[in-house]
Amino acid sequence: MNAVDKALSPKAALRLISGNHACALGAIAAGCRFFAGYPITPSSEVAERLSRLLPEVDGVFVQMEDEIASIAAVIGASMGGVKALTATSGPGFSLKQENIGYAAGAEIPCVIVNVMRGGPSTGMPTRPAQGDIMQSRWGSHGDYPILVLAPASVREIHTETLRAFELAETLRTPVVLLYDQVIAQLTETVELVDVEGSARAERKWASGPREAYQPYAANEDRIPAMSRPGAGYRVHTTGLNHAENGFPTQQPEAVARNLGRLLAKFDRHRDAIDSWQAIGCENAEVVIVAIGISARAATRALDIARAHGVRLGLFRPITLWPFPETALREATKKARAVLVPEMNAGQLSLEVERILGGKRVDAVHRFNGEPIAPAEIAERAETLAKESK
């Protein structure tokens, strides 16, 4: 092997790759063996990479007829017991929502990549945005739990893809991997961790006699064991509200009990779910709260402000939903104000305002397809620091 071959080998530790490529490699390392997707800018590279990688590991890649079919096929593959992924962008993410709700309600593990581009509607396909923060949490109808991870670098896309599968499988839930067009198509040198696909936490599978098995049993950890088709359990899976036995019910007590368990199922797993990065928050005058490329810009803004004698901090939720509320309160305890730079007309700032009720929360909202520059964030934060003295 020459140096170039080595650098291109999936086993090489250091690689110069794009975010979407890192996602594909992370999926393979996580044990993902099924991908269904539909071409859409700026996420198509995830599909293109996996169309080559999956056959090499005896996995299946399929390009479906539309976005809805893609998520449906992914859920179908996962119902068969195979780790599955789809990738899309705004318009496709909207189309997938009904079936994401199905996966949440029937508790079928799967990972959905949503690369955010300009919106609404067709918007700006090749320009970045962060306009799907609320859709990723509330996009499907009814009440349901969902996990959303928001990586901010190519390396983190890789590690968060691994974590997305781990959380999806162990907590029986859809997980959305949410990142913007900049991070998706940014090329960075990254050290890939866990490229050998070390043993990872797996789905809890049904065991014991069929008669004693309840597909939606209210276990201590609130995560019911799943049955693999062919293992003899022959259960029913439905999008209708169901009882512990998996069959539809409209009996109020049974619905309240089972939907209640579903809605509360993450509560006992917040240690594994919550993830954030806090930089310099302990003595910051103003704490910036941001995700993705806006957080990358904010990191630089910290340096600019420091040169001007203003102490800024950065709080970056890596698990975006459920929002790491306790950690945010802790990180902003001493700050006089909070600034939320985000590439939309105001989404993350709403959640931050809700959590920090009473504290001054300003925002930089940008929806013209241009990332927010570090100098702009620094300037607004410095002004905010002065005003709130």
Add this chain to the structure above:
Amino acid sequence: MIVDSAAEFDVRDYLRMEMMPHFLCPGCGHGIALRALLWAIHELEIDKDKLAVVSGIGCAGRLSAYIDANTFHVTHGRPLAYATGLALARPDLHVVVITGDGDCLAIGGNHLIHACRRNLKLTCLMLNNEVYGMTGGQVSPTTAETRLTTTTPLGNSEPNFDACALAAAAGASFVGREVTHHVPKLKELIRAGLEHPGFAFVEVLSDCTEIFGRKNELGSSAEMVLRQKSELRPSAYRDTVDTPFRSNELPTGILTKTERPEYGAAYRKAAAVQRANKASADANKGKA
């Protein structure tokens, strides 16, 4: 009383009896179709543990819950897409889709034509009762012209789909149609579909007596079933009925059967070749 030719077939062996009584209306043809499906499964000795039934939304969609197998009641219009993922990921399973005319041809029409084109090993049983029964009797893509429904109070003025012609045109390698009046014939057709090594589309002409029949004054359920012979004009009865055929006669039986590569097998074969090539290339590199 129906006497099964396969004497040992007891439909209760394939049903979740704890789910009885079922929720189908008296006279509904869907139960007959379900029985024919289970009879065919019995004859083919398909292992219930290896049987996966995926169904959509509507009266037909609810049938999966009654089958003692791995059953998946999914979103409206999408059972073929779910089944595609399941069958590709688990080629060891026998995957059957149960869908209705609205589920399959309206909201799910795109998935049908692409499933026909793709030719993945799946059996799609479309129960056509000409109406959205579950939602109270609205017009469907297969409702005949002039028929009354809750959304065509003036009579349906849209032409209806010939689902089998559609499936054949989209490339389905197996297409068949049968009526609920003739259970053994229906069972034989479904059996042939289950045995087909590719995508099999089977349309079952089923009656919605309570809603569609009542609205259009088509008589009792028995009269509706008999009308399958005299008015629907399935080709199965061409020689047996004495009234003249109408122009919209519907052919029944196996309408299309062709041999072409099954998608899942073709994909796995290509992948195996790629892996082998890569392995030998890596080995050669090691020698050099």
